Amino acid sequence: MSEPDAEQVIKSNCRGCHGGCGVLVHVRNGTIVKIEGDPDFPINHGTMCSRGLAFQQLVYHPDRVKYPLKRAGSKGEGNWQRISWDEALDTIATRYKKIKEDYGAEAIVLGYGTGRNYENFLYRFSNLLGTSNVLTAGHMCYGPRIVTSNIICGRMPVCDYDGNPKCVMVWGSNVVITNPDEYTGENLSRVLSEGAKLIVVDPRLTYLAGRADIWLQIRPGTDTALALGMANVIINEDLYDKEFVSNYIYGRDKFVERVQEYTLDRVEEITWVPAEKIREAARLYAQNRPACIQWGVAIEQSVNCTDNIRTLLALMAITGNLDIPGGNVFFAPPPMQPVGKFALHRDLPQEQRAKRLGGNTYKLADRIAVITPKMVWDAILTGKPYPVRAVQLHGSNPVITRANANEVYQALSQVDFLVVADFFLTPTAELADIVLPAATWLEMEDIGDYWKRQSYLYPRKKIVQIGECRSDHEIFMELGKRLGQEHYWRDNVEDDLNYILEPSGFTWAQFRQMDYLKAEMEYRKYEKKGFSTPTGKVELYSTIMEQWGYDPLPRYREIPESPVSKPEMVKEYPYILITGARPPVFYHSEHRMIPWLREIHPDPVVEIHPQVAEKHGIKDNDRVFIESPRGRVKQRAKLTTGIDPRVVAAQHGWWFPEVKTPDHGWQESNINILTNNDAESHDVAMGATNLRVLMCKIYPVE
């Protein structure tokens, strides 16, 4: 036995954002006193980001939802009554049974935001419930890269920093501060310090753009054209990998034909990037093998989502950078239960699958079982194509994070029954009928992050219990057992962890004592097995897209609201607005209530060029209105020459937890009040929402 007040150090793995960072959690008298990076962990090498380092302030925050709550007044009024877990789960189960009987299971929509590793528990629950409507960010965040890669080259290729790329092309990502998905930015910083070349595609001057050998300051939203222009150079200057192209590419001639339509003069006109710079970047990327593309979410939140991804995949393929050390590689997880098997996708009856909202319109999204939010709001507000009667959201704040926030707010205020599981009473949770207190990664036993396309599995350990908070995993299990799914769920979450680990040969009890499991990396797997596509090759001409009735080849579509497509709007809304520039201390709509983080970044910030500021009488740090045809919000102006005078860049995710009324100031600075979600602002195959590029005006708050 250790001394009662001695400090214990427990190894775990952060899941403050996308996870992956090994941590040492210091505990004294049962309380977490410090969280720091684990120097021995191979993903982050002891380093941490500000959000992970501040996580104890989230765990012990006085505003945490600690008990199940039920609405005690009218919707959104802010009156709550504490109830027991049994009452909460029984109430939800009773409502769902009734809705299922009256309207069918499809009238219940399940959803998550980032998804903190409980995605497959949610799908297991929704599939067994019989609803195919799962509302996530997956239509416009990470999901498109996964599923587009699946149909083009079988699997999603990821930058292989451990293989030491000689050149990295960062495209629509601020990876060094955001640490997205598979990697932390530390890896990129390391290869740059070792001399790797850097190309950055970004409309804003980021740290990386400034450091780059070549910065392509693109007109927002024109990425497909730029990538096709680079392909044009690589093909016409004979810089492609001839052996790979002749053996492993399907649709070469048709692709080349399409690429020839994108001459550098034309691409310069579309993208604002000088032809010579495009040529220089294409050469740098193609001539420094191995090279990898570090792509980010910016390419997905666009009407060109699928084609942005397809063209970047094409660049990786024609330069022979797929699945080679230091290129873009296909990681495989260590032996474990396949995620689809755990999620029981096959148990969803075909007739229910066919009812997926937008499933026939957005066939690419349908393939990974996600829907686009607009379909849900329409179904709630109009009853078409059928009514949605209940929504259950886990760790998701769509009032702040989805396009056309006023419509989102209206729909979530009107839906008959809303359940929200979260850490705090967000503006979305305030509209709920039942709020469930969710546990953080420090309050649960879990295997991280087994659905991600990386080669690691690592244990997370329950270190503290806050109030009556429960893991989302457990919530789905307990709810499932009340809805006739008891034969499918095991006794407790630990039994499920054992099941997931079965193929590895370890039990959860053994695994939780280990630091991590890593799969052996095998490169050039295509030499033995080809690519997992219908033709066995990388399909630059997509047979699946063709079969679905979409253009089998990538092409640039003009942004639906731009000075090019809507010149008549320029007089009233003269600027291109881009949204979603990331401050390092927040994750989407989270963390505004964390004192250490908010101190660093107190206000929402919109970047404008000094020329624009002068024209409208705006001084640095002034509060300004940003306005689009959908509405206006206030942010604080930051003058910078790092942005084109035709573009302004606003932040997303803002609400104000310190505002104690139940609206929490959601209309004050929420940029999604300005974004559009009409039919033409969606990617045709994926249903990705064009969150990033629209038109606006800007003026001082008098």
Add this chain to the structure above:
Amino acid sequence: MEYALMVKTEDCVGCNACEVACKQEHNLPVGPRWIRVYSDSPREIEGKLQLRYIVTHCMHCSRPPCKDACPVEAITKREDGIILLDEELCTGCKDCIEACPLGVMQFDEEKEVAQKCDLCVDRLDSGLPPACVAACPSHCIYFGDIKEVTERIGKQRLTVWYKGITA
């Protein structure tokens, strides 16, 4: 040997991890920021527009003006160069804050005492680097013997970076 902590400015990505690591290590409230990251305006460097961050923190001066300014000798310099402030002795007069040319002395409004970076002496005593150094994802904070750090980091005209900064 004398300790030094210096930031290689061109490698700093502006992620603020050092700030939060410091807050956590010393359990600091909102207010005092022993290390702080400022975003500089874009400027031409080596022929291209670049964005740099300026990290301010106590430089543990060889002849510390804060120490000379303190009327109650609450600020002392250890043999290894670390300048420490004894909060028990501090009267909150703020003379050290006035005296510091870098503007990095901090003040805790609740405790009404001055505060400063202590180079994580407790961690050093257990053989660990300062918290900011350990957390930094771009490995741009250099720590160790002053001669060695200066060699590793190369020549930087630090005064230029501090110009125009108000802490």
